[in-house]
Amino acid sequence: MTAAGPPTYAAPSDRGSASLWVLAVGLLLVAAGIAGAAVGAARVAGRQAKVAADLGALAGAARTLDGAGPACARAAMIVEANGARLVSCTPDGLDLLVTADVVVHPMPGLARTARATTRAGPVRAGPGGPP
Template identity: 40%
Template sequence: MRFRGGPGAAHRYDERGAAAVFGIALVGLLVCFTVACCVVASVVSGHRRAESAADLAALAAARALQEGTDGCTDAARIASANGARIETCRVDGLDVVVTVRVAAARLFGAGLTLPARARAGRGAG
């Protein structure tokens, strides 16, 4: 490090370049914050898709039961059309309970599946 000033200023350090280091640190923090926000947005979006797929699958299954056909077959078809896969499909009296999973975006090489559950039918409430 170079000292600045004359003989009486031997304890003052040259601070040139300190703003660049601070700027680089700020950019790094901004990048980290942006990546974290993208991860959260991806998880929230995936969960909303899972909830929608579960709701639609449960409604399709309940309608099929009222028509006298297999509700779980219709639930699987509707869930698949919405990018989900059926985990469980259970007829509970007049109701159908459906659990689905949706694959979220792969982040940093790690896959994430998000579950959702829905109930539909005459007795649901």
């Protein structure tokens, strides 16, 4: 007859836990990359709206002597050529105030609008006299 000793217990196995940790870190990095891309897309859209508004205002301001219609038509053409939408065009004396929108989709199913407003007109003499 053999003597039975105390029962032996196997230590819990940690096999496979490293795979879960690598997967979790990988998902975290992917999420951070997607968030960074969304922020980058929003910033680029803001710059695009600003450039479109600047160029539209400059082009329209050159035509303010012809009236608000031709000035705003030229501004709208330039704004749209730069991938934006003209929101408003307001003559103010010889200046032209232009507002442009760019719609950005930073993530699927999410749309945001970047808006920029700028003013352009003739050069005016500063406090020190003509330039």
